[in-house]
Amino acid sequence: MKLESLIEDKYYHIYNRGINGCIIFTNDANKQYFLNLYKKYLSTYVSTFAYCLLSNHFHFVIRIEAEPKLVTQAFSNLFNAYAKAFNKREERTGSLFEKHFKRIELTQEKYLQRLILYVHLNPKMHFGEDFENYSFSSYSSLISKKETLLKREDVLNLFENRENFIDTHQIRNLEIEEKFRLE
Numbered sequence: 001m002k003l004e005s006l007i008e009d010k011y012y013h014i015y016n017r018g019i020n021g022c023i024i025f026t027n028d029a030n031k032q033y034f035l036n037l038y039k040k041y042l043s044t045y046v047s048t049f050a051y052c053l054l055s056n057h058f059h060f061v062i063r064i065e066a067e068p069k070l071v072t073q074a075f076s077n078l079f080n081a082y083a084k085a086f087n088k089r090e091e092r093t094g095s096l097f098e099k100h101f102k103r104i105e106l107t108q109e110k111y112l113q114r115l116i117l118y119v120h121l122n123p124k125m126h127f128g129e130d131f132e133n134y135s136f137s138s139y140s141s142l143i144s145k146k147e148t149l150l151k152r153e154d155v156l157n158l159f160e161n162r163e164n165f166i167d168t169h170q171i172r173n174l175e176i177e178e179k180f181r182l183e
Helices: 030-040 068-090 107-126 138-144 152-158 163-183
Strands: 011-017 044-055 055-066 102-106
Touching: 030 044, 030 055, 030 068, 044 107, 044 152, 068 138, 068 152, 068 163, 102 107, 107 152, 138 152, 152 163
Parallel strands: none
Antiparallel strands: 011 055, 011 102, 044 055
């Protein structure tokens, strides 16, 4: 299977999971370390619009801001550095991630908006957790006033404003809860 090439100035959904669905984050320290590596390796090459780290997978919504080969190498460096540290700490060997990170180009603004909702609501959809208070998602950073590397204003503008951003997440959350009740 040929991987889709990254293209500068394009938006992407980047995601992957542990090989065979295995756990890739055993605790909050793992997740924080992964985010620190993400910042170290990628913050100069991509703009980040949303993210979420769960126990066995992760999602990022990004725009490529540099030569795509540099971005691909930066992701490779991130995954290799994290896998080596994780394997050492967990006394395991071998691959941690599924081969090649997945990437989907986002071609429509509406899809970008829906993807941001999907990424933020992932803790709810997969584990029934409260998305608003989930520590390893960009949701709380986007609604706060604290300094962030996220493209906060761009994201909030996609939803018209901060209030609509929050309301849209609440509405989608209620739809998910209703779906769970019906199943």
